[in-house]
Amino acid sequence: MLYKSTRCGVKNISFKDAVMMGLATDGGLIVPEFVPKYDPQSIKNKNFKSIAFDIFKLYIDDIKEDDVLELIEKSYSTFDDDEITPLRQFGQFYILELFHGPTYAFKDIALQFLGNLFEHILKKRNQTLNILGATSGDTGSAAIYGLKGKKNVKVFILYPQNGVSLTQELQMCDIDDENVFPIAVNGTFDDCQYIIKEIFKDAAFKEKYHLGSINSINFARILAQIVYYYYAFLKVEKNVAFSVPTGNFGDIFAGFLAKLMGxxxxxxxxATNENDILYRFVCFGEYAKNQVKKTLSPSMDIQVASNFERYLYYLYDQNCSKVKDLMQEFNKNGKLVFNDKILQIQSDFSAYRVSDEEILQTIKDFYGxxxxxxxxxxxxxxxxIIDESIPAVCxxxxxxxxxxQAIEKALGFSAPMPQNLAKLSTKKRKFKEDNSVEAVEHFIKEHAIS
Structure with a gap:
């Protein structure tokens, strides 16, 4: 299996090179040359790790199978449930619990694997790496827990000051490891994401400081997320809908790839909150920036979805020249219109927009x-999924x-706190920068591993 860019400028690279490149050098996103098939009938009687191995083998042919098995075992040994992603049934609904990793968020499933994958590749190549990422909350802490203490790696995580929950910030900052640098940016998540993309566009800077990415622009994260769609199907044992809360389009894109795989x-x-650019895209064929609203679901307070470009690549039949033109138009005008593709989009997805008031009522009703x-x-x-007539997994x-804060507002009391979250009480390591590319580049120059 070889990999290429959605914008034509990178092709015929190995999986390991795709992982290390993160964002393609032409500004596009890395995708596989083809989407392999994986028969869902072949997963009967398998556990999460076995399914992961089967799927990873389809996409990874430059790492020995024994090493892939070891990476899987090491990555998911940190989860507090043997099933990794247990499925709970509530009437016709199912809840797929993706929060049993070390930071209690679904990002752990991909980032525990990616952290170990980075360490494996760097050791084999005798290289160093400076990881640069942006987070709207959970990605940052999951990346830090996936990479803290690892050899030959430093990790720089940008997050919006006052734009994440207190617990999320504590998870990023209550860290002793000297290879970790949480950076609070005076701006929104989209500002953080813009800084990351601009820095990665500077090929000379990227090469000099050995920069890599842990955001969902790294294909290895998408790969790891495909697994739990198959695992949920195994548990339900019938065709279902999947409802996916998403802001960056990565989690649901993994489901889209799973569907392409069979x-x-x-x-x-x-499912979006009031930051509804993806809802408007699916329902009206318009992808247009708005101002970011601060909501009760901060990890989805995003207006520009990192993985949207990957979907465009498949929407336009893998025409990378068309994708390149569209992204140039969006960068120039902040808007794209897809009148000619609306039927195809709506056959791939349905969409729902949820307000803060509806979030609180849903939490209350579900608990009741x-x-x-x-x-x-x-x-x-x-x-x-309340109005869905078919079985659905959320x-x-x-x-x-x-x-x-949201739970107390909805229910009048707090959710029970896992022991590891309860221990977080300080902010030991936190660095502040303004929302400029230059400021973050200067910080990296001062602290990067050579």
Whole structure:
């Protein structure tokens, strides 16, 4: 299996090179040359790790199978449930719990694997790496926990000052490891993401400081997320819809790839909060920036979705020249219109937009009916499947204790706090920068590993 860019400028690179490149050098996103098939009938009687191995083998042919097995075992040994992603049934609904990793968020499933993958590749190549990422909350802490203490790696995580929950910030900052640098940016998540992309566009700077990416622009993250769609299908044992709370389009894009691989998904439901650029894209064929609104589901407070470009690549039949033109137009005008593709888009996805008021009511109603607490992001997904007549799985993206303000507002009390979250009480390592590319580049120059 070889990999290429959605914008034509990179092709015929190996999986390991794709991982290390992160964002393609032409500004595009890395995709596989073809999407392999994986028969869902072949997963019967398999556990999560076995399914992961089967899927990873299809995409990874430049790492020995024994090493892939070791990476899987090491990555998921940190989870507090043997099933890794247990499935809970509530009437016709299912909740796929993706929050049993070390930071209690779905990002752990990909980032524990990616952290170990980086360490493996760097050791084999005798190289060093400076990881640069932006987070709207959970990615940052998951990346830090996936990379802290690892050899030959330093990690720089940008997050919006006052734009993440207190627990999320503590998880990033209550860290002793000297290879970790949480950076609070005076701006929004989109500002953080813009800085990352601009820095990666500077090929000379990227090469000099050995920069790599842990954001969902790194294909290895998408690969790891495909696994739990198959695992959920195994547990439900029938065709289902998947409701996916998403802001960056990465989690639901993994489901889209699973469907292309042969998983019989009835429907992919894209659940957004009031930052609804993806909802407007699916419903009206318009992808246009708005101002970021601060909501009760902060990890989805995003207006420019990192993985949207990957979907465009498949929407336009893998025409990388067309994708390049579209992204240039979007960067120039902040808007794209897809009148000619609306029927195809709506056959791939349905979409639902959920307000803060609806989030609170959904948390309250679900607890009242099932005595089960869902976090505000998961509430967006649950609200989006209430009217579905077919069985539906909602991806539960985070432990509710990470968003105590919303839970207390909805229920009048806090969700039980896992022991490891309860221990967080200080902000040991935190660095502040303005929202400029130059300021962050200067910080990297001062602290990067050579």
């Amino acid at each position: 998983l019989p998904i009835e429907k992919l439901i894209l 009916k099932y005595n089960y607490i869902i976090d505000p992001h998961t509430a967006c997904g649950v609200k989006s 991806l539960a993206t985070a432990h509710p204790a990470k968003f105590s």
